[in-house]
Amino acid sequence: MTERPVEELLAEVEAKAKQCVACPLAQTRTNVVFGEGNPRSPLVIVGEGPGEQEDATGRPFVGRAGALLDKALREAGMARRHVYICNIIKCRACVIENGRVRNRPPTQEEIRACAPWLDAQLTLIKPLVIVCLGSPSASTLIHPNFKIMQERGLWFSNRYAPAVIAALHPAYILRQAGEAYEKAYRSLVDDLIAARERVKEIRRLMEEMKPIVPEGEEQMRLF
Ligand code: SF4
Structure with missing residues (x-):
């Protein structure tokens, strides 16, 4: 029996997710922001949740935080198509505050309700390395009560990947100024570089253990 391509399986999950009404956020959303990039990548980046522009476009990380993530990825030698x-x-x-709509962190109930979609994505993609952006992502995928300032840049593992690291969220970095901004941004680039290097290291170990390397994708040569 031939296995169906991951792109096809992921598209099926996405189509179902787009109909999801499992939590109250379904009532206020414009679009379900499922995720995008290369589903055959060994590196998956998991952020917190869509903001205004992501909700409007249906694409993850397209606002200012997304531009900063793209810049950091470039400095780490990668682009979106690689991850x-x-x-x-x-x-x-x-939430609406003083007549203005403002992003807020997701509640535990919302994270739990949405977990099956993330579970399906990570189970299908089978990444070697996951980068969690920000504390809610790290608390979901690494351990509860994750302390982002103390534990970012450290290596963990979970049931989805042999190596998981947390980095500062680009939206948090954008709220910093001067030296604090530079330091926070540099830490994001360093963590992305560490993630890319870790993919290479795991691939090397896999090749040593099993000389038959799976079919190479052009983008995989990066790692
Ligand atoms: S569970 Fe997830 S996909 Fe479903 S409505 Fe809530 S946030 Fe949206």
Whole structure:
């Protein structure tokens, strides 16, 4: 029996996710932001949730935070097409304050309700390395009560990947100024470089253990 391509399987999951009403965020969203990138990538980046522009376009990390992530990826020698990017929740979480709509962190109930979609993505993609952006993502995928300032840049593993690292969220970095901004941005680039290097290291170990390397994709030569 031939296995169906991951792209096809992921597209089926995405089509179902787009109909999801498992939590109240379904009532306020414009679009379900499922995720995008290369589903055959060994590196998956998992952020917190869609913001205003992501909700409007249906694409992850397209606002200012997305531009910063793209810049950091470039500095780490990668581009979006080399990785897969998604969030722990697929619909925008927001509140209205003084007549203005503002993003808010997802609640535990929302994260739990959305977990089957993230589970399906990571189970199908089978990454070698996951980069969690920000504390809610790290608390979901690494361990509860993750302390982002103390534990970012350290290596963990989970049931989805042999290597998992947390980095500062680009939206947090954008709220910093001067030296604090430079330091935070540099830490994001360093963590992405570490993630890319870790993929190479795991691939080397896999090749040593099993001389038959799976079919090479052009983008995999990066790692
Ligand atoms: S956030 Fe997740 S669980 Fe809630 S409606 Fe959107 S897709 Fe469904």
